[in-house]
Amino acid sequence: MKPSWNLLAGLYPFGAGAMAVNLFFASLIGSWLGWPVLTPWQAVAGGLVIGLPATYAFACHIAGLMQKADDR
Structure with missing residues (x-):
């Protein structure tokens, strides 16, 4: 399932932050x-x-x- 741009934009700051912490450690x-x-x-x-x-x-x-939840 391809995610929407809104979902990607909302999650990117958290993903980038998590990767920065992981990379530093x-x-x-x-x-x-x-x-x-x-x-x-x-x-x-x-x-x-x-x-x-x-x-x-x-x-x-x-x-x-989200798709699985909508199918129910």
Whole structure:
């Protein structure tokens, strides 16, 4: 089920924020392996990019649930 633009626009700030937090904490875990730790600004920039496909996947799931609820 393809989500509407309104649903995507409403969920994107949450998806981008969640991805930014996850990316930042993943870089902290990566520091145990000697990888560099991202700055918060780098994590936010990465979250804005990675948040697009994550939000789309979640919005498809929500649209499917909405369709299933309408069918009942």
